[in-house]
Amino acid sequence: MAISTVFEGIRVADFAWVGVGPLVSKYLADHGAEVIRIESSVRPEPLRRAPPFANDEPGLDNSGYYADFNSSKQCVSLNLQHPDGVAIAKRIVEHCDIVTESFTPKAMRGWGMTYEDLCEVRPDLIMISMPMYGLTGPWSMWQGYGHVLQAAAGISHLTAYPGEEPIGTGVAYTDFL
Template identity: 40%
Template structure:
């Protein structure tokens, strides 16, 4: 097997639950030796999250936990035990990276603030991933992916007009922006250390990568004076663009028509129904103006199809489509 890019890099990993565990998993998948530290008195609570292997509940049977912690080694240490610090000190001395996603103050109570860890390992890369960063008026706020999505406005924008926010269906900040930003920052720090011999303190406030997802939303406000609102599955200018029913119970397909060519291909697959053959609908602006009408017609048409069959047929004709 070829040597992986991060082979030889060791991480003492105090992260747990969501974004932190995903960040170190990314590094582990690229060859880093990640040693996950859990308290023997308080295991990572994700261990008790379903689904479980064979449907049997247990601390080593959670698929949710395994998804975030594959490729790692682990050890349980009671950090309040008198000998705990000595063990951790030896481990850090042999590590390149120390990672945590605790609220500020927890690592300090362990005796493992950045300055203390630097005395053990002067060129350490220290990754701290709290919700609001290590300083500022809200730095002690505790939060998870769902609360970050709500705080930043992501939840508000993800829903149907006039209804309660639906959210993204999962804690999106935990899965994409925050672990990916953290992993990228660690890679940059490793490169810096290779060139200069210096370690780094990475203070990643998890609200900030989540806000970065909303760049166009903020530009729309500051440049155009337009405050964006929830718009469900609609696109800003393209139509039809949404999720439509198919044969069976709760079977759906997502279809995105972004230009006139894709519209022509869509109606060809559907057999050129009368409602779609109006000359004006060849233009994107006309389709967008009548998007609600088109959604209703398209939903009636897709309901006669098996979702997978329609998806493959549309994709073969160059129309973006996917089974939900």
């Protein structure tokens, strides 16, 4: 069966990390988009430290989870704490149709890369923001991953037998919805 190329000709700058964000951009890449993953050269993506590891050897380039969630992508490491790193990231965005990110609103704002900031370099930009608790509201500055969100949303309680404590889904189920 042929791989779908419905997104061929679309270029994505992917700032997202860990679960839901890398999966979204992986699906875009798997269907023809050119995805440029922009990672921190200072703070490695946490999924790089997640087992299983190739040859049972832990290492930043050996995580099976990282490889699975980030296949079909190109990658560049930048220091986004430095103005030159941010400038390079914005030059990449200038040539992209879509930006994905999964940080709290504070992170992109701190780098000067909010939707409004990035539209200055690419006016027709589409931005997919996936912060755990949204871009606004009282919980928007809280961070976490799929397991935290499934507990906050009450999904964990769906796994309990009557009268017993919830056991959770075993995977970060909300990352895959």
